[in-house]
Amino acid sequence: MTSAPATFPRKATRQIHVGKVAVGGDAPISVQSMTITKTADVEGTLQQIYALAAAGCDIVRCTCNEIEAAEGLAQIVPRSPVPIIADIHHQYKMALAALEAGVHGLRLNPGNIRKPEHIKAVASEARDRKVPIRIGVNGGSLDPSLYEKYGGLTADAMVESAQMEMRYFDEVGFDLIKISVKASNVPLMVEAYRKLSAVTDHPLHLGVTEAGPLPGGLVKATAGIAALLLEGIGDTIRYSLTADPVEEARAGRQLLESLGLRERKNVDLIACPSCGRAEIDVIEVANRAQAAFADKKLPLQIAVMGCVVNGPGEAREADLGIAAGNKRGHLFVKGRNVAVVPESEMVEALVDWASFIHEHGVEAALQRVDTTIAEREAARDRNALLDEKGTDANQSAEKIVEIRRTVEG
Numbered sequence: 001m002t003s004a005p006a007t008f009p010r011k012a013t014r015q016i017h018v019g020k021v022a023v024g025g026d027a028p029i030s031v032q033s034m035t036i037t038k039t040a041d042v043e044g045t046l047q048q049i050y051a052l053a054a055a056g057c058d059i060v061r062c063t064c065n066e067i068e069a070a071e072g073l074a075q076i077v078p079r080s081p082v083p084i085i086a087d088i089h090h091q092y093k094m095a096l097a098a099l100e101a102g103v104h105g106l107r108l109n110p111g112n113i114r115k116p117e118h119i120k121a122v123a124s125e126a127r128d129r130k131v132p133i134r135i136g137v138n139g140g141s142l143d144p145s146l147y148e149k150y151g152g153l154t155a156d157a158m159v160e161s162a163q164m165e166m167r168y169f170d171e172v173g174f175d176l177i178k179i180s181v182k183a184s185n186v187p188l189m190v191e192a193y194r195k196l197s198a199v200t201d202h203p204l205h206l207g208v209t210e211a212g213p214l215p216g217g218l219v220k221a222t223a224g225i226a227a228l229l230l231e232g233i234g235d236t237i238r239y240s241l242t243a244d245p246v247e248e249a250r251a252g253r254q255l256l257e258s259l260g261l262r263e264r265k266n267v268d269l270i271a272c273p274s275c276g277r278a279e280i281d282v283i284e285v286a287n288r289a290q291a292a293f294a295d296k297k298l299p300l301q302i303a304v305m306g307c308v309v310n311g312p313g314e315a316r317e318a319d320l321g322i323a324a325g326n327k328r329g330h331l332f333v334k335g336r337n338v339a340v341v342p343e344s345e346m347v348e349a350l351v352d353w354a355s356f357i358h359e360h361g362v363e364a365a366l367q368r369v370d371t372t373i374a375e376r377e378a379a380r381d382r383n384a385l386l387d388e389k390g391t392d393a394n395q396s397a398e399k400i401v402e403i404r405r406t407v408e409g
């Protein structure tokens with residue numbers, strides 16, 4: 001019901017499958033996240049996986065750092081609603097154990113599993129089981145020899161790390177690969193992915209590593225991931241936030257929806273920034289609306305606007321919205337006023353109308369009521385506010401006179 005998604009040309013990559021989820025080629029860009037429970041805690045981990053899937057996560061990664069974790073994976077994988085990837089560091093045997101547990105994918109860090117025979121043993125086993133591996137280069141744990149060769153962490157060093165790993169995979173005829181070159185420095189990460197994308201057609205997994213807590217982490221991760229997606233680079237994404245992983249999944253999903261790269265499944269809540277004309281506490285009402293729609297799968301754009309003077313017009317593209325005026329909430333559908341409710345019931349009314357539109361469509365919503373009544377009421381409140389505050393809500397003209405008097409007098 002929202003406007004058609006924008007399209008960006010995407011770099012052509014090969015397609016692999018992580019369980020039932022296709023990655024690369026023309027597959028939709030997928031969202032990943034990682035559990036923060038002990039993987040040996042099967043019930044706790046599954047609970048988190050279900051929460052992540054409900055928040056829009058397509059693939060979930062779990063650490064496999066000990067034998068108990070691998071045993072946990074054997075129980076988690078068959079009960080998970082989404083494909084499971086085992087995250088492996090240092091111990092190649094944990095990769096073999098995870099494959100035995102039936103995982104849908106592995107992530108190997110070439111910076112800390114460096115023995116060629118170990119890498120090739122894992123790749124051979126993955127090849128036989130047709131399980132993909134992500135070569136997960138991380139700026140913070142780069143192979144020390146590359147660090148030395150390049151005189152520090154550089155984009156070229158990260159790309160070379162990935163290429164070295166690919167050569168080992170190639171030697172055993174394994175090519176179900178996706179690659180990441182994450183760094184916590186956004187310009188460095190962007191440069192590394194650009195360079196990597198120029199030399200490979202394997203699908204790329206994007207992320208800014210250790211982006212940190214909200215809101216800074218969100219900004220950094222979005223800056224790096226979005227910059228690349230807009231260039232057509234990237235097939236799957238992960239926000240690495242120091243937050244509940246559900247926030248990572250939500251952020252990933254919202255980014256893709258806002259770029260028009262995934263079909264909208266969730267409410268796109270827009271709200272005015274408020275100003276001197278606002279008739280309500282816009283921040284408070286918008287937060288309440290956000291909470292009310294958080295778990296509702298409604299692909300609608302919904303607006304919360306501070307005043308009926310400008311709100312319905314400024315948000316006329318929204319499927320549904322509400323604007324405040326004279327202690328009342330004026331509901332509008334595609335810019336047309338449809339109902340008037342008490343200010344205290346604004347959010348409830350939005351939820352009711354959103355469900356109606358989702359079920360019956362915009363046209364039916366416009367025919368649901370006699371819109372002339374709502375339009376007349378909105379016009380009345382709009383005019384009353386204009387009479388009261390004028391077109392200059394901030395009384396700029398009076399303030400200017402006052403400022404001059406202060407300065408000149």
Ligand code: SF4
Binds near residue numbers: 275276278307
């Ligand atoms: S004019 Fe009205 S809709 Fe626009 S920012 Fe101010 S309160 Fe919000």
